[in-house]
Amino acid sequence: MVLLVDEEIHDLDLEVKTGESLTLRLASFSSFPSAKIHVKVQKEGVFDGAFADFSSGSGKMEIHVELLGEGAKAMWNFAGVCQQKGDKTMEASVDHLAPHTSAEVTQYGIAMGEGKLAFFGTSHIHPAMVGSSTAQKEKIIVFDKGAVGKCSPVLRIDENDVVASHSAIVGKLSDEHLFYMLSRGIDRDSAKRLLTLGYLRPILSLYEGALAERIQSCIEGGF
Amino acid sequence: MATLSIKDLHVSVGGKEILKGVTLDVHQGRTTALVGPNGHGKSTLLFAIMGHPNYLVTSGSITLDGQDVLALSVDERSKLGLFLAMQYPSEIPGVNSADFLKAAMNVRRDKPMSLFQFYSKMQTAYQEMGIPFEMSARNLNEGFSGGEKKRNEILQLKLLEPSIAMLDEIDSGLDVDALRVVSSAIVEEQKKGRGFLVVSHYARLYDLIAPDDVAVMVNGRIAVTGGPEIISKIDTKGYEWIKTELGIEIEKESSVGSIGVCATKEALKK
Numbered sequence: 001m002v003l004l005v006d007e008e009i010h011d012l013d014l015e016v017k018t019g020e021s022l023t024l025r026l027a028s029f030s031s032f033p034s035a036k037i038h039v040k041v042q043k044e045g046v047f048d049g050a051f052a053d054f055s056s057g058s059g060k061m062e063i064h065v066e067l068l069g070e071g072a073k074a075m076w077n078f079a080g081v082c083q084q085k086g087d088k089t090m091e092a093s094v095d096h097l098a099p100h101t102s103a104e105v106t107q108y109g110i111a112m113g114e115g116k117l118a119f120f121g122t123s124h125i126h127p128a129m130v131g132s133s134t135a136q137k138e139k140i141i142v143f144d145k146g147a148v149g150k151c152s153p154v155l156r157i158d159e160n161d162v163v164a165s166h167s168a169i170v171g172k173l174s175d176e177h178l179f180y181m182l183s184r185g186i187d188r189d190s191a192k193r194l195l196t197l198g199y200l201r202p203i204l205s206l207y208e209g210a211l212a213e214r215i216q217s218c219i220e221g222g223f
Numbered sequence: 224m225a226t227l228s229i230k231d232l233h234v235s236v237g238g239k240e241i242l243k244g245v246t247l248d249v250h251q252g253r254t255t256a257l258v259g260p261n262g263h264g265k266s267t268l269l270f271a272i273m274g275h276p277n278y279l280v281t282s283g284s285i286t287l288d289g290q291d292v293l294a295l296s297v298d299e300r301s302k303l304g305l306f307l308a309m310q311y312p313s314e315i316p317g318v319n320s321a322d323f324l325k326a327a328m329n330v331r332r333d334k335p336m337s338l339f340q341f342y343s344k345m346q347t348a349y350q351e352m353g354i355p356f357e358m359s360a361r362n363l364n365e366g367f368s369g370g371e372k373k374r375n376e377i378l379q380l381k382l383l384e385p386s387i388a389m390l391d392e393i394d395s396g397l398d399v400d401a402l403r404v405v406s407s408a409i410v411e412e413q414k415k416g417r418g419f420l421v422v423s424h425y426a427r428l429y430d431l432i433a434p435d436d437v438a439v440m441v442n443g444r445i446a447v448t449g450g451p452e453i454i455s456k457i458d459t460k461g462y463e464w465i466k467t468e469l470g471i472e473i474e475k476e477s478s479v480g481s482i483g484v485c486a487t488k489e490a491l492k493k
Binding site for chain 2: 141150154171174175176179180181182183184185186187188190193194195198199
């Protein structure tokens with residue numbers, strides 16, 4: 001497992017060799033890392049990446065995975081918050097360059113204050129890469145009037161015999177939802193906190209030990 | 224025993240006056256049935272009491288045990304002891320049911336409950352309402368059937384222990400078995416001394432929960448109050464007697480059997 005926190009996160013070139021697996025866990029709490037990560041996955045290799053981001057600041061983080069060998073797999077999970085005047089872009093792209101490859105990209109975020117959060121990425125199944133599957137799921141909830149959320153998961157599919165899906169949701173805390181929660185005695189800030197928990201907590205299961213505890217205290221304690 | 228006291232209440236929605244001087248007392252330990260033709264302001268009264276921002280109180284007062292309810296925010300009204308079980312409970316994606324219940328139970332306590340205490344209370348309530356406990360791990364009301372949402376409203380009532388609970392057509396969309404579960408839970412809460420203000424179009428629910436008092440809302444006012452005999456009268460004669468016996472012209476014709484019409488929706492159409 002490769003575990004990188006805050007300043008340790010930088011440009012990386014990684015390769016998952018035939019039949020091997022690589023777990024990459026990133027977490028940022030201070031400033032958002034503008035880094036490019038490139039991962040090559042060979043035959044039947046597995047790449048499992050996750051990034052929990054509670055940092056301030058702005059930047060663009062890119063992850064590009066190339067599935068080069070038959071049966072190669074990749075998972076990428078991001079959960080994070082963009083607040084104050086932060087402007088963050090998270091781009092996650094996958095190229096399926098061998099048959100029977102699979103990839104799942106999941107990115108959940110919260111934009112608050114005057115924060116701007118954007119999720120981009122292209123999942124490309126190249127010609128003749130039969131039996132491949134690719135999925136992208138992106139969700140951003142916008143808490144405040146000045147905050148902005150953008151999701152743009154793109155699929156490029158050049159082969160028929162594949163399974164591909166993508167979904168993008170940018171939502172705000174609706175007045176009716178808020179009224180429902182308030183009517184049970186939960187104040188506005190706690191209502192937001194509950195939504196935060198629902199969006200960000202799933203990533204906790206991918207982390208262990210002291211880092212998991214630190215992420216948990218960020219999610220539950222208000223970043 | 225607390226009393227919810229509504230005096231000469233006027234409420235507008237979208238610039239249209241819906242409630243035109245409602246005066247009504249609801250007592251803790253008693254159940255008041257609020258009946259009336261569709262579109263005459265019953266749900267509006269409940270939402271105005273709870274403080275929904277679309278329902279503008281233009282004059283009158285609401286107090287609970289002497290405290291000015293109108294001066295309080297929605298969450299403060301809940302903490303004071305008011306509860307509204309809604310006809311169409313919101314589905315809230317991203318909010319886990321158990322987290323939501325825990326937060327709602329803890330806001331009315333000085334010290335947060337222990338996890339054990341919370342889970343045992345929650346488990347008992349789920350069991351009593353016939354809801355599979357696994358549903359506590361799901362997002363609030365998301366993907367719940369109409370009946371499950373209504374049971375979930377009563378489950379919250381049981382856990383939040385209000386002094387006055389308002390039920391807005393809690394029986395709509397319930398099958399016979401679910402109605403039995405919901406009405407038994409209401410009866411159990413009545414025994415604990417809670418007060419109820421219950422809106423329903425059907426005598427079937429009132430037969431099961433036996434209200435002490437009945438108020439009939441017509442044209443945005445309480446036209447008549449009395450005992451349970453009024454429900455039997457409405458069930459057999461409809462609302463025509465309001466006109467013949469009391470001389471009150473019913474402003475709009477009620478659409479019998481329709482549960483989707485409400486004064487607010489009608490006002491917003493215009």
